[in-house]
Amino acid sequence: MTESNLLPSGQKRIDSLEMRGITKRFPGVLASDHVNFDVKSGEVHALLGENGAGKSTLMKILYGLYHPDEGTVLLNGEPVTISSPTDSINLGIGMIHQHFMLVPTLTVAENVALGLPSSRGALTDLDKVSNRILELAKIYGLKIDPDAYVWQLSVGQQQRVEIIKALYRGAALLILDEPTAVLTPQEVDELFVIMRQMVRDGHALIFISHKLHEVVEICNRVTVLRNGRTIGTRPTAETTKQALANWMVGREVGFAPDRGETKLGEVRLSLDNVQCGSDRGTPGLRGVSFDVCSGEILGFAGVSGNGQRELAESITGLRKVTSGKVYLEGQDITNMSPGDIMERMLSYIPEERMRDGMIKDFTVAENMILREHQKQPYSKNGFLNLRGIASHADELIQKFRVKTPSRETMAKNLSGGNIQKIVLAREISRNPRAILAAQPTRGLDIGATEYVREQLIEQRNKGAAVMLISEDLDEILALSDRIAVIYEGQIMDIITRENATPEKLGLLMAGVRSEDATPVVK
Numbered sequence: 001m002t003e004s005n006l007l008p009s010g011q012k013r014i015d016s017l018e019m020r021g022i023t024k025r026f027p028g029v030l031a032s033d034h035v036n037f038d039v040k041s042g043e044v045h046a047l048l049g050e051n052g053a054g055k056s057t058l059m060k061i062l063y064g065l066y067h068p069d070e071g072t073v074l075l076n077g078e079p080v081t082i083s084s085p086t087d088s089i090n091l092g093i094g095m096i097h098q099h100f101m102l103v104p105t106l107t108v109a110e111n112v113a114l115g116l117p118s119s120r121g122a123l124t125d126l127d128k129v130s131n132r133i134l135e136l137a138k139i140y141g142l143k144i145d146p147d148a149y150v151w152q153l154s155v156g157q158q159q160r161v162e163i164i165k166a167l168y169r170g171a172a173l174l175i176l177d178e179p180t181a182v183l184t185p186q187e188v189d190e191l192f193v194i195m196r197q198m199v200r201d202g203h204a205l206i207f208i209s210h211k212l213h214e215v216v217e218i219c220n221r222v223t224v225l226r227n228g229r230t231i232g233t234r235p236t237a238e239t240t241k242q243a244l245a246n247w248m249v250g251r252e253v254g255f256a257p258d259r260g261e262t263k264l265g266e267v268r269l270s271l272d273n274v275q276c277g278s279d280r281g282t283p284g285l286r287g288v289s290f291d292v293c294s295g296e297i298l299g300f301a302g303v304s305g306n307g308q309r310e311l312a313e314s315i316t317g318l319r320k321v322t323s324g325k326v327y328l329e330g331q332d333i334t335n336m337s338p339g340d341i342m343e344r345m346l347s348y349i350p351e352e353r354m355r356d357g358m359i360k361d362f363t364v365a366e367n368m369i370l371r372e373h374q375k376q377p378y379s380k381n382g383f384l385n386l387r388g389i390a391s392h393a394d395e396l397i398q399k400f401r402v403k404t405p406s407r408e409t410m411a412k413n414l415s416g417g418n419i420q421k422i423v424l425a426r427e428i429s430r431n432p433r434a435i436l437a438a439q440p441t442r443g444l445d446i447g448a449t450e451y452v453r454e455q456l457i458e459q460r461n462k463g464a465a466v467m468l469i470s471e472d473l474d475e476i477l478a479l480s481d482r483i484a485v486i487y488e489g490q491i492m493d494i495i496t497r498e499n500a501t502p503e504k505l506g507l508l509m510a511g512v513r514s515e516d517a518t519p520v521v522k
Helices: 055-062 085-090 108-113 126-140 155-168 185-200 212-218 241-249 308-315 338-343 386-399 416-428 446-461 473-479 502-509
Strands: 016-026 029-040 043-048 070-075 078-080 093-096 173-177 204-208 221-226 229-235 267-277 283-293 297-301 321-328 346-349 434-438 465-469 482-487 490-496
Touching: 016 055, 029 043, 029 055, 029 070, 029 204, 043 055, 043 185, 043 212, 043 241, 055 093, 055 173, 055 204, 085 093, 093 155, 108 126, 108 155, 126 155, 185 204, 185 212, 204 212, 212 241, 221 241, 241 446, 267 308, 267 434, 267 465, 283 308, 283 321, 283 465, 283 490, 297 446, 297 473, 297 502, 308 321, 308 434, 308 465, 338 346, 346 416, 386 416, 416 446, 434 446, 446 465, 446 473, 465 473, 473 502, 482 502, 490 502
Parallel strands: 029 229, 043 204, 043 221, 093 173, 173 204, 297 465, 297 482, 346 434, 434 465
Antiparallel strands: 016 029, 016 070, 070 078, 221 229, 267 283, 267 321, 482 490
8 A cells, every 4th residue: 555545644545435316214204315425535525404404314324323225325436335333434434423422421531442442352451542532632632531421521522522532543534513513713723723734634524514604714615405405516615604504595594683672671580699519529600690681681601611501500400509599580499499490480491402401202292392291281180182282282393493294203303403493492482481591503504593593582572581501602792682701600791792792702701801891790
């Protein structure tokens, strides 16, 4: 084998990969309809489309998680059969999944070592694995502790583990499925530096993202899917962010919702010097105080892992508050059970929709009544009213534009955007007094993101108090009336939307107060 056929790492080069006529059917769903796609050595090729367009299905076929019903995969011009992820890895294909493929009860090193042979035979060589992880972490700026348990890590840190897993295996072709969804702007810049270096070294990269400015910045070509079909491929140099959005959705797309006039009412949700612990045994929140009023959206900006999860769980009763008070419409709800808090009309859109907002083996209709299944008209005398449930589900499916074969479809068979619409429909249809939305558009396509944001604005205009936690600064600036910045479990400052700039918020997110920052007040 000549040196030109090898990457600098020694990995065999993949000059080209082509997928021809790929078709995949699920019960009631044609996920891929004769899709064509290709990627070459030394390029970043973006794969775009709304949730449910077939992007993840196509990539899971390439990675051996699904088997196509029709079509051919060509590697360097030769047909290959990919029956499992092991086949894919052996061919030099790696994948960073949107929904993490990690074992929570194992350490970072153990997750990376899973499925790989040990140099010590039946004995593990986690010390060598850990050393290599630390090398990769240093090279790529992916700070991670090899001995940390995955369940203790933030969402952003878990994504870094997935990146390290792929790099550890030395993939020549790397599929990046929403790799920047939980990264800070600085981390995204660092990742792009590495991606550009990989391209110069001869890697082939497939990039899936809903952040269209990233696609235009980092990718050489872009292919758009819609309803499981290939719409077309073009060089990114010949297109724009707006053109890509319109191409994906098939209509003109608006990036900033019409917020209307702010009409503040009474205080609905209030925290007074709240403190709690984290899963890592360190302080999670350190004296957090703020108010959210009727008719406003209070946005929380911050880098992943700075207390956002602890804040949401403390308010919703999922995490014990060690000191301080949480009030909902003047009533003390500190450390109440989640059920009792929700009964007081606080709606919660959780960060982890598949884990905390949905039962994946329940139907769409069943998930839509999880909050109130014991009440009329959904049940009577201890028995479910199937007709009432069906009518309610059909109404919400239509109102919230949920794309599903039927109300009896299992939630796990739907795309991320449609799962989020189900959670949104269930929580908003209760006419809540206050809404806590944590990362409500993470991983969603441009159309679903536009819809979710419109719904939050509508609830705010109807008089709900909305608390928005998001790591997307564009989203925070587009939706919020006031913006609180959280850093290491503390509120750095609360500023009005008019006074907020990305530069000012970025400094606060890094723990740096600007000279003109106002004191932290409720």
